[in-house]
Amino acid sequence: MLPLHPISDFIDTNYEIDNSNPTYLYEGYSANGELLQLPRTLEAELIAGGLMQQLANNEMYSREGKMYGILLVELSNGEKRILKAFSGLLNGSSIIEGWVPPIPGREKVVLEENRTLAELENIKQEIIRLKQLAERKQYQAVTLKFEQRLQEMSKSHQLSKQQRDEKRQLFYNNLKGEKLNIELEKLKEESRQQGIERKLLKRQRDEALQPLQQVINHADKQIRKLKQQRKQISRELQSQMHAAYSLMNFLGNSSSLQQLMPKGLPTGTGDCCTPKLLHYAANHNLKPLAIAEFWWGESTQGKIPGEFYSARHKHRRIRPVYYLELILPTKTRRSPRVIS
Numbered sequence: 001m002l003p004l005h006p007i008s009d010f011i012d013t014n015y016e017i018d019n020s021n022p023t024y025l026y027e028g029y030s031a032n033g034e035l036l037q038l039p040r041t042l043e044a045e046l047i048a049g050g051l052m053q054q055l056a057n058n059e060m061y062s063r064e065g066k067m068y069g070i071l072l073v074e075l076s077n078g079e080k081r082i083l084k085a086f087s088g089l090l091n092g093s094s095i096i097e098g099w100v101p102p103i104p105g106r107e108k109v110v111l112e113e114n115r116t117l118a119e120l121e122n123i124k125q126e127i128i129r130l131k132q133l134a135e136r137k138q139y140q141a142v143t144l145k146f147e148q149r150l151q152e153m154s155k156s157h158q159l160s161k162q163q164r165d166e167k168r169q170l171f172y173n174n175l176k177g178e179k180l181n182i183e184l185e186k187l188k189e190e191s192r193q194q195g196i197e198r199k200l201l202k203r204q205r206d207e208a209l210q211p212l213q214q215v216i217n218h219a220d221k222q223i224r225k226l227k228q229q230r231k232q233i234s235r236e237l238q239s240q241m242h243a244a245y246s247l248m249n250f251l252g253n254s255s256s257l258q259q260l261m262p263k264g265l266p267t268g269t270g271d272c273c274t275p276k277l278l279h280y281a282a283n284h285n286l287k288p289l290a291i292a293e294f295w296w297g298e299s300t301q302g303k304i305p306g307e308f309y310s311a312r313h314k315h316r317r318i319r320p321v322y323y324l325e326l327i328l329p330t331k332t333r334r335s336p337r338v339i340s
Helices: 042-056 106-131 134-174 177-244 273-283 314-318
Strands: 024-029 035-040 066-074 080-086 246-248 254-256 287-296
Touching (some): 035 042, 042 287, 106 177, 134 177, 273 287
Antiparallel strands (some): 024 035, 066 080, 066 287, 246 254
């Protein structure tokens, strides 16, 4: 069964809606430089609002935050229907009745993905272990211990200095000649001895911290290597997944994500709402009319539940281009005020 829904499932169809001024345009350029646009209209936003009400009535949609989207399409007979999609997985599943299925290709790399995820988990646990080394706590404890001793010594030396200053003034007032010089030299020697005492304590601290610092430095070096390794592994898996995803446009041409944007794509591009919706429409001869994406569920990364989000980020602005070719008649490609 096709995941096509009547508009009446989301809004009251007895009222006319003015779609003459889109609230936002998904824009991009085709290979020949033609500006391509797919609008987010008032009708699309109202339909998305109806979907939000449905999501609000089922707690399963509030367990995790993610993007949702609707696509208003036209059938070959001129009737209008709605497609709906969610980004990534929904409660661990990629296929749920009534929702657009994922873009084909992920199953080709599922084994490599599982192996890579296990490897990334091992790297994560090793980084955690290195960050929680006992030597780190020992280093902090030893540092605190010597800081306390140094503070106590500083207070004691400060008091001794005040006493020496008082004695020095007393000696100047009551002694002369050789006796004065002898007493002043005693005060200087006491000051030198306290300076040596402080240096010795700092040396003891450094000697106690040095072996711990060596272990910590080695661990930090390993953490940097592991993070770089993790980044490289993630990039390799991402590249494999983008090469596996096969996308169909409205000219009947199929290309992988890697072929479409060889300079690199954000992780999860093939699992986003817009590609899923437009890919499905292209494969079933459905003409896209309007689209709307919004966030629902737990708020993360600054996303607000129920808020519409545009394609302002670079990758989100490029992403729909492949699908937009020949979707809209030239006369509808105008540039209204963008509200987002």
